[in-house]
Amino acid sequence: MSIQDPSSPTTWRRFRDSYFLYRLQRDRRAQICMTLFVAMMASLLLTPWLAPSNPYDLAQISLLDSELPPLWIAGSDPAHLLGTDAQGRDLLSTMLYGARVSIAIGFGAVLVQSLLGTALGLLAGYRGGVIDTLLMRMADIQLSFSTLMMAIVIGAVVKAAFGGAFYGDYGVAILILIIGLSEWPQYARTVRASVLAEKQKEYVDAARVLGFSNYRIMWRHILPNALAPIFVLSTVQIANAIMAEAALSFLGLGMPETEPSLGSLIKSGFDYLQSGSWWITLLPGLLLVALVLVINLLGDWLRDTLNPRLHRARHEDSR
Amino acid sequence: MRLKTIMLGLLVGAQLLPSMAATALADDDKGITLRVAYDTAPVSLDIQEQLSIGMLQLSHLAFDPLVRWNRDLEFEPRLATSWERLDDTTMRLHLRHGVTFHSGNAFTATDVVWTVRRLKRSPDFKAIFDPVERIEAVDDFTVDLMTRQPYPLLLNLATYIFPMDSRFYTGMSADGRDKSEIVKNGNSFASSHLSGTGPFEVVKRQPGTRTEFIRFPNYWDQHSPGNVDHLVMTPIAENATRVAALLAGDVDFISPVPFNAVQRLRHADGFELVTMPGTRITMLQLNEQRVPAFRDPRVRRAFAYAVNQSAIAERLLKGFATPAGQMSPEGYAGHVAALEPRYDLAKARKLMQEAGYAEGFSVTLMAPNNRYVNDAQTAQVALAVAAMLARINVTVEFETLPKNQYWAEYDERAADMMMMGWYSDTSDSANFFEYLTFCPDPVTGAGRYNASEYCNPQIDALVRRANLTMQPEARARLLRQAERAIHDDAPFIPLYWQNLAWASADRVEIAPVLNVMNMPYLGDVVVHPR
Numbered sequence: 124m125s126i127q128d129p130s131s132p133t134t135w136r137r138f139r140d141s142y143f144l145y146r147l148q149r150d151r152r153a154q155i156c157m158t159l160f161v162a163m164m165a166s167l168l169l170t171p172w173l174a175p176s177n178p179y180d181l182a183q184i185s186l187l188d189s190e191l192p193p194l195w196i197a198g199s200d201p202a203h204l205l206g207t208d209a210q211g212r213d214l215l216s217t218m219l220y221g222a223r224v225s226i227a228i229g230f231g232a233v234l235v236q237s238l239l240g241t242a243l244g245l246l247a248g249y250r251g252g253v254i255d256t257l258l259m260r261m262a263d264i265q266l267s268f269s270t271l272m273m274a275i276v277i278g279a280v281v282k283a284a285f286g287g288a289f290y291g292d293y294g295v296a297i298l299i300l301i302i303g304l305s306e307w308p309q310y311a312r313t314v315r316a317s318v319l320a321e322k323q324k325e326y327v328d329a330a331r332v333l334g335f336s337n338y339r340i341m342w343r344h345i346l347p348n349a350l351a352p353i354f355v356l357s358t359v360q361i362a363n364a365i366m367a368e369a370a371l372s373f374l375g376l377g378m379p380e381t382e383p384s385l386g387s388l389i390k391s392g393f394d395y396l397q398s399g400s401w402w403i404t405l406l407p408g409l410l411l412v413a414l415v416l417v418i419n420l421l422g423d424w425l426r427d428t429l430n431p432r433l434h435r436a437r438h439e440d441s442r
Numbered sequence: 443m444r445l446k447t448i449m450l451g452l453l454v455g456a457q458l459l460p461s462m463a464a465t466a467l468a469d470d471d472k473g474i475t476l477r478v479a480y481d482t483a484p485v486s487l488d489i490q491e492q493l494s495i496g497m498l499q500l501s502h503l504a505f506d507p508l509v510r511w512n513r514d515l516e517f518e519p520r521l522a523t524s525w526e527r528l529d530d531t532t533m534r535l536h537l538r539h540g541v542t543f544h545s546g547n548a549f550t551a552t553d554v555v556w557t558v559r560r561l562k563r564s565p566d567f568k569a570i571f572d573p574v575e576r577i578e579a580v581d582d583f584t585v586d587l588m589t590r591q592p593y594p595l596l597l598n599l600a601t602y603i604f605p606m607d608s609r610f611y612t613g614m615s616a617d618g619r620d621k622s623e624i625v626k627n628g629n630s631f632a633s634s635h636l637s638g639t640g641p642f643e644v645v646k647r648q649p650g651t652r653t654e655f656i657r658f659p660n661y662w663d664q665h666s667p668g669n670v671d672h673l674v675m676t677p678i679a680e681n682a683t684r685v686a687a688l689l690a691g692d693v694d695f696i697s698p699v700p701f702n703a704v705q706r707l708r709h710a711d712g713f714e715l716v717t718m719p720g721t722r723i724t725m726l727q728l729n730e731q732r733v734p735a736f737r738d739p740r741v742r743r744a745f746a747y748a749v750n751q752s753a754i755a756e757r758l759l760k761g762f763a764t765p766a767g768q769m770s771p772e773g774y775a776g777h778v779a780a781l782e783p784r785y786d787l788a789k790a791r792k793l794m795q796e797a798g799y800a801e802g803f804s805v806t807l808m809a810p811n812n813r814y815v816n817d818a819q820t821a822q823v824a825l826a827v828a829a830m831l832a833r834i835n836v837t838v839e840f841e842t843l844p845k846n847q848y849w850a851e852y853d854e855r856a857a858d859m860m861m862m863g864w865y866s867d868t869s870d871s872a873n874f875f876e877y878l879t880f881c882p883d884p885v886t887g888a889g890r891y892n893a894s895e896y897c898n899p900q901i902d903a904l905v906r907r908a909n910l911t912m913q914p915e916a917r918a919r920l921l922r923q924a925e926r927a928i929h930d931d932a933p934f935i936p937l938y939w940q941n942l943a944w945a946s947a948d949r950v951e952i953a954p955v956l957n958v959m960n961m962p963y964l965g966d967v968v969v970h971p972r
Contacts, residue, residue: 181832186753209758210825292839375811380825381840391822399705 146428153424159417167223174216175202179382184211190400208388208403209395217388218407222414224384225365228298232364233357235303240310241346241353247311248318249341259315262308271370273305278376294378298371302364313356317349351429358422362415369411385411473657473671474969476950479684479693483650483677488632489604490624493566495960502961503655503673504544505604505638506663508535508554509597511869513957515773517597521549521605521639530592530912531575535600537583541662543607545637551579556608558587564624570602570867592910594917598868607637641666641965642673652676661965668966685945688713694950694969697962699943701762701819707945716953717943719764720960721771723874724820724863726807726827726935731895733805733858740797742932747790748834749827751783755938758822763938768925769864769874771939773958775914776871776921781929783936790834802835808857811842820861823937852893860893863940869959871921875905879928896933 138144147153166173176183188211192199199206205214247258265273278301282290290297321327322345330340365385371377372386373393380391385407392403484500485492501507508522522535541549558577561567573593578586587596611622611632621631636644639662642655655673676693678684681700688696689710699707699715707715728745730736751765767783770776794800809824821842828838838859843851852860866873881897882889888902901924908920942960946952949970955963 181829181838184829186750186757186826186829189757209822210829211757379840380821380842381828395702 143428146424150424152420156417156420156424159413160421163222163414163417164226167219167226170219170223174213174219175204176213176216178212178217178220181381186211190395190403192400193402193406205406206402208392209400214402214406217383218385218410221383221385221388221407222410224295224378224382225368225386225411225414227295228302228368228384229361229365231295231299232302232306232368233360235299236306236360236364237310237353237357239303240307241314243307244311244314245318245341245346245349248315249322249337249345255315258311262311265305266308270302270305271367274301274367274371275374275376277301277304278371282376290379294382298368298377301371302367306360306363306367309360310353310356313352314349317352318345321345321348355422355426355429358418358425362418362422365411365415365418385414474669474971475672475674476670476695476964476967476969477674477676477693478964479676479678479687479696481677481679481681481684481698483675484653485627485649486633487636487644487647488624488630489606489638490560490564490567491626491630491633493570498961501604501638502640502963503642503965504636504640504644505606506541506640508537508600508603508605510601510963511957511959515869515958517601521554522600525597525600527912528586531589533587533596534580535585535587537585538662539583541639542660543610543637543639544643544658545607545610547607547609547637549605549607549639550582551585552582553605553608554585554603555579556612557603557605560606560622560624561603565626567602571599574599592912594909594912594914595868595870595872598870601869605639606632607639610635610637641668650677663965666966667968668964670964670967670969673964688945688947691947695944695946695952695962697944697960699945701759701943704762704943705760712948713945714948714950714952715943715945716956717762717941718956718958719771720940720942721774721869721958722863722865722940723766723769723771724763724823724861724937724940725766725769725878726859726861726937727878727893728933728935729855729858729860729893729895730933732855733803735797735799735803736858736894738797739931740793741799743930744790744793744797744799744834745831745836746932746935747784747786747793748836749830749935749937750785751937752785754823754826758819758826759938759940762941762943764941766936766938768929768936769878770871770921770925771958774866774869774871775918776874776925778922778925778929781925787833794834800835802837804837804839805831805858807838807840807859807861808848808851809840809842809861810848811844824861827935827937852891855893855895862891862893862934864891871925872905872909875901875924875928879933880905894933896931898927898931898933901927901931 147157171177178184188200188203188207189209191203191207193206193214194201194204203213203215205218208214208217243258247255278297281297281301327340327344330344335344368377368384369386369389372384373390375390378384378387380387383391388407389404389411392400392407395403480496480499482496484496486497487500489497489501489505491497502510506520508520509517510520512518521538521541523538524536526534528534535554537549537551537554543549555577558571558574561571562574573589573591575588575590577588580586589596613621615621615631619631623630623632625633641658641661641663643658644653645656646652646654653675655675657671678687678696681703684696685700685703685707687693704715704717707713728736728742735741751767755761755763755765764771765783768778768781794802807824807828809820811821824840824842828840831838841857851857852862862878864874864878876888877891878889879892879894879896879898880889880902881899882892882895904920904924904927908917908924911917911920942958944952944956944962949972951968951970952962955967957963
């Protein structure tokens with residue numbers, strides 16, 4: 124029985140026999156989470172067809188429709204299932220589009236973090252010495268700041284250097300970079316630890332004896348064996364990145380008002396909480412919680428699945 | 443130019459931690475106590491050190507002006523009992539007899555002369571007092587104010603003259619410095635000692651956290667209904683904290699009330715909320731140097747027709763603003779009742795078509811996004827305007843910035859449309875024109891905040907003529923004419939006058955002492971014992 128990488132395409136047969144599927148079939152919680160996750164992803168992919176209106180098209184929104192309550196409350200408009208926000212945007216559509224932005228930033232940021240962190244961690248772990256010390260002290264220094272603070276600093280510098288208009292136009296890309304750059308040490312440390320363990324093993328010595336280049340040994344021999352923790356870490360990090368984006372947007376450093384993410388939606392509704400329009404903040408908030416929870420639970424399950432040793436230990440010590 | 447100093451005051455205030463030291467002082471200790479929480483603390487006790495709303499509020503507590511505005515925006519005699527014009531440039535003011543300063547000195551014409559001369563030296567006030575050429579005491583209770591040119595707003599200026607105790611502030615202090623010197627943010631004699639004629643004496647002051655006053659026993663105004671014996675001022679910069687302090691009974695009176703707490707306070711038992719249409723106009727200026735299309739008055743008018751001010755005021759600001767169709771609020775000389783908000787989408791589209799822009803174009807818009815107090819929601823307002831302009835096919839790329847960054851961009855005229863809010867320093871229409879629509883002139887400072895970069899010498903001439911017209915009716919006619927002309931030319935989109943709000947425990951009768959100048963006359967406030 125081999126551990127399969129769930130994201131790389133293998134033949135159907137190998138997938139059907141995999142431990143991954145075996146575990147999934149026997150875990151009700153994982154099934155529910157997986158279903159929800161797939162449903163969410165599908166609806167976000169199909170948003171332009173599913174959403175009742177396009178909240179980015181300003182000509183479609185009217186201030187006179189503002190703050191309509193959701194369907195189950197008196198005074199609602201059947202055209203707006205979950206009501207409207209302060210600008211008169213359909214809340215369901217805005218949430219769907221907002222979640223798309225949040226997810227895109229989450230995945231994008233994790234891609235940046237993992238590429239950067241893996242490369243640096245691999246280098247540090249394999250080479251050791253001065254390079255290792257230098258890179259790991261850099262990581263330590265960066266970890267001693269809160270990532271949110273790092274992100275705020277980077278965001279402020281970008282804003283000052285390129286101007287707010289630029290920030291508005293490339294909001295998604297900039298947020299991906301900001302969150303990516305401020306979280307790479309997580310990956311670097313994890314990868315370095317795995318590499319240090321793998322480096323001692325005979326197959327690495329064998330590869331070295333065969334005369335393979337360092338580059339080849341690092342990427343083709345050690346890395347595949349250090350991948351499992353990266354996948355587990357990634358699920359946690361996607362959820363973290365979505366939260367970081369929401370926090371930044373809530374602080375006004377994230378997505379502009381015209382293209383709200385879940386975080387900026389929560390923020391813009393916050394002002395109306397006291398005037399009774401709770402749905403503008405609460406509904407996107409619930410969606411954010413659901414999204415992050417599902418991803419976290421899936422990540423948790425994946426960690427157990429990919430690490431049988433941890434699975435056995437789980438009953439005695441949950442972490 | 444009160445705007446900048448108000449911002450400065452807010453910045454200073456924001457750094458002060460809200461001190462909740464205003465703990466309960468039982469009424470029976472020293473008679474009736476009123477605990478007040480404003481958003482900022484007065485930066486100094488020298489009322490001529492800074493021109494800001496906070497300092498003017500202090501001035502009304504510890505001093506009295508020569509005249510003050512009443513609620514109907516008329517002049518009410520205070521230390522000046524009557525006045526007359528001797529000629530176009532001279533006004534004679536008759537002063538009140540039997541007034542004493544907190545120090546015990548008697549109030550005479552010498553004090554008024556001394557005060558005005560000091561105002562003309564004060565960095566913050568000298569611009570406002572520039573029209574005054576000199577002031578002379580005729581006898582002990584009569585002074586003559588002389589201006590360089592005929593100047594119709596002398597009485598408006600007199601609301602800024604709070605006579606100071608000239609004998610108290612003359613001489614050398616213990617550390618050998620002139621007692622009358624004005625030091626900005628420094629340590630002068632006047633910044634820590636105070637002697638005025640006002641209803642309250644300062645008894646204790648912890649700068650930035652707490653100021654305590656007691657009723658001045660020899661206060662001249664025996665007709666004042668005010669019955670507060672002891673007044674405690676505690677600044678609370680954080681909006682939610684200020685409201686919570688009132689609701690919890692830690693303070694009796696708060697100002698300003700944040701816009702999102704208005705509904706809550708309106709329905710809360712045991713509290714009184716007073717709102718008033720404000721006089722601060724918020725507008726969007728259309729920059730015709732940056733956008734050639736804005737040089738066509740039809741395009742500017744189309745923009746003005748496309749924006750639905752009532753929807754913004756009603757829906758977005760929850761009725762907490764008065765939709766504006768002009769700059770001058772009601773009660774101002776230049777206010778034209780007929781100029782109502784002119785939302786008409788069909789007309790806007792037609793005008794765009796006539797101007798050859800049926801396909802629309804793209805513009806940039808900048809607005810401040812600080813969500814403090816009653817300036818709230820400017821970013822939301824900007825977004826709503828963008829949506830309204832989308833209906834005439836105009837694409838708005840908009841950007842919102844924190845206030846302190848915004849003003850730097852504003853001075854650069856960095857966007858095609860910029861948001862501006864303006865109080866008239868003199869409570870007069872001419873001030874709006876002078877700063878917001880006059881042809882920009884860096885030497886005289888005219889059009890300093892004209893980000894429309896609009897220039898119409900005819901309208902400027904009308905306002906200049908009004909400023910030399912002494913006869914109020916004729917002057918108002920000229921100002922109304924100017925207001926109409928600028929309305930037709932539409933170099934900006936007027937949006938709304940933000941309302942003002944105050945709240946108190948309901949045993950405090952605040953309504954009679956409040957006014958649109960946002961200077962509560964707390965000397966006259968009546969508080970019912972618990």
